[in-house]
Amino acid sequence: MTTAVGTTTRTVKLEILRQDTEGGATRWEKFEVPYRPGMNVISALMAIRSNPVTADGKTTTPVTWDMNCLEEVCGACSMVINGRPRQSCSTLIDQLEQPVKLEPMKTFPVVRDLQVDRTRMFNALKKVKAWVPIDGTYDLGEGPRMPERKRQWAYELSKCMTCGVCMEACPNVSEKSSFIGPAPLSQVRLFNTHPTGAMVKDERLLEIMGDGGLANCGNSQNCVAACPKGIPLTTSIASLNRATSVQMFRNFFGSDHMVD
Amino acid sequence: MSNNREFYWRRLHSLLGVIPVGLFLVFHLSLNFTATGGEDAYNNSTGVMDLVPHSLLLIVEWIVIYIPLLFHGLYGVYIAFTATHNVNRFGTFRNWMFALQRFTGVFLVIFIAWHIFQTRIQKALGADVDFNMMEQIVSNPLMLAFYIVGILSATFHLANGLWSFLVSWGITQSPSSQKVATYVTMIFFVLVSIIGVAAILAFV
Ligand code: SF4
Ligand code: FES
Numbered sequence: 334m335t336t337a338v339g340t341t342t343r344t345v346k347l348e349i350l351r352q353d354t355e356g357g358a359t360r361w362e363k364f365e366v367p368y369r370p371g372m373n374v375i376s377a378l379m380a381i382r383s384n385p386v387t388a389d390g391k392t393t394t395p396v397t398w399d400m401n402c403l404e405e406v407c408g409a410c411s412m413v414i415n416g417r418p419r420q421s422c423s424t425l426i427d428q429l430e431q432p433v434k435l436e437p438m439k440t441f442p443v444v445r446d447l448q449v450d451r452t453r454m455f456n457a458l459k460k461v462k463a464w465v466p467i468d469g470t471y472d473l474g475e476g477p478r479m480p481e482r483k484r485q486w487a488y489e490l491s492k493c494m495t496c497g498v499c500m501e502a503c504p505n506v507s508e509k510s511s512f513i514g515p516a517p518l519s520q521v522r523l524f525n526t527h528p529t530g531a532m533v534k535d536e537r538l539l540e541i542m543g544d545g546g547l548a549n550c551g552n553s554q555n556c557v558a559a560c561p562k563g564i565p566l567t568t569s570i571a572s573l574n575r576a577t578s579v580q581m582f583r584n585f586f587g588s589d590h591m592v593d
Numbered sequence: 594m595s596n597n598r599e600f601y602w603r604r605l606h607s608l609l610g611v612i613p614v615g616l617f618l619v620f621h622l623s624l625n626f627t628a629t630g631g632e633d634a635y636n637n638s639t640g641v642m643d644l645v646p647h648s649l650l651l652i653v654e655w656i657v658i659y660i661p662l663l664f665h666g667l668y669g670v671y672i673a674f675t676a677t678h679n680v681n682r683f684g685t686f687r688n689w690m691f692a693l694q695r696f697t698g699v700f701l702v703i704f705i706a707w708h709i710f711q712t713r714i715q716k717a718l719g720a721d722v723d724f725n726m727m728e729q730i731v732s733n734p735l736m737l738a739f740y741i742v743g744i745l746s747a748t749f750h751l752a753n754g755l756w757s758f759l760v761s762w763g764i765t766q767s768p769s770s771q772k773v774a775t776y777v778t779m780i781f782f783v784l785v786s787i788i789g790v791a792a793i794l795a796f797v
Contacts, residue, residue, distance in 0.1 A: 575763020
């Protein structure tokens with residue numbers, strides 16, 4: 334398919350925000366790599382890795398980034414591409430304006446170059462018990478059935494790949510604030526919807542009613558606009574707002590309807 | 594805020610913004626609106642306040658206005674400064690509303706502090722808060738502009754705050770219910786703004 338003329342004349346211009354160490358100084362570097370049809374951002378990065386020379390001919394270190402699935406399901410490869418956080422594996426060069434500007438998602442600690450540390454998201458998932466509790470000292474048997482239509486709807490929430498794009502987009506997630514962020518909140522809704530998950534529903538709600546929890550959402554609704562999986566994050570948040578409103582009264586009056 | 598109380602502080606902040614602060618704003622602007630009927634109409638309607646015994650008025654003022662307003666204002670400034678604005682990257686309507694809510698909020702703390710100093714504190718020091726006083730204040734075009742921006746900030750902050758209130762308490766959940774709430778609160782913004790701006794212009 335590729336013609337010799339096409340590969341020798343066309344190039345892709347990139348500008349990348351480099352950072353050598355965690356918390357270290359940053360600098361912009363320009364690159365120009367040969368164009369190939371159907372390129373994604375990662376293939377451009379791979380071209381730089383195989384020949385780490387900047388556009389003005391200086392040899393530099395290969396650019397570091399994270400990746401795994403290469404099909405937009407693992408979430409590891411997120412970065413800020415031309416100002417928007419998205420997955421570098423599913424972002425095609427043909428659809429981007431050049432120079433393509435690549436930056437790390439700075440709402441997370443930057444490990445090196447485009448690689449960030451999303452540990453806070455995984456910690457948040459642990460904190461809100463984002464799982465279905467099935468372990469017991471004896472066989473707990475089958476759980477209650479989930480209505481099919483509910484399952485189809487919940488499936489949408491389960492598509493979250495902890496990619497961090499919604500966290501980067503949120504003006505309230507930063508080092509200045511302790512806000513847990515949209516993705517783990519939506520997971521609370523997912524697991525509180527699951528018939529077995531709902532058996533500890535009050536524990537999850539109590540967790541997000543703590544410091545840096547649900548109430549820190551400021552409704553900018555950037556998360557829902559940015560999520561690559563189209564997860565209805567703001568609907569999840571509003572729904573949890575209602576659930577916690579009720580939970581607040583239950584706590585106050587010592588209700589015994591904690592998981593009803 | 595320590596001790597895991599943040600959720601309750603935030604909910605209290607949201608509630609106080611509507612009741613009593615928001616209600617008071619609507620009442621305040623409506624009362625001022627009587628100025629469009631002329632000097633006497635305004636002085637008569639605001640004069641009703643003087644019929645309330647002074648000590649009772651003070652208690653009501655502190656409980657219904659100053660304490661809730663102070664809490665809402667100061668906690669609001671804290672909230673505003675924990676945000677990292679990014680409207681240049683995400684120029685959506687809601688993100689603009691998010692930013693404007695915080696800008697108007699911080700501005701209102703300054704405006705209201707000045708407004709209270711210029712009217713209520715002067716009254717405590719013996720001045721008469723009446724049509725003449727306001728007429729004098731807004732005879733300075735800069736003051737008039739400051740007041741108009743202050744009034745519009747307040748009406749916007751209340752209208753958009755009502756929208757957030759509906760989300761924060763889980764009343765509007767689906768995108769379409771939130772959109773309907775946007776229309777309703779924006780109409781509310783326009784109506785209350787007309788009342789407020791017409792009132793201040795009546796003193797010119
Ligand atoms: S909710 Fe969407 S944007 Fe946020 S982490 Fe999950 S997949 Fe990524
Ligand atoms: S590499 Fe897995 S989402 Fe891009």
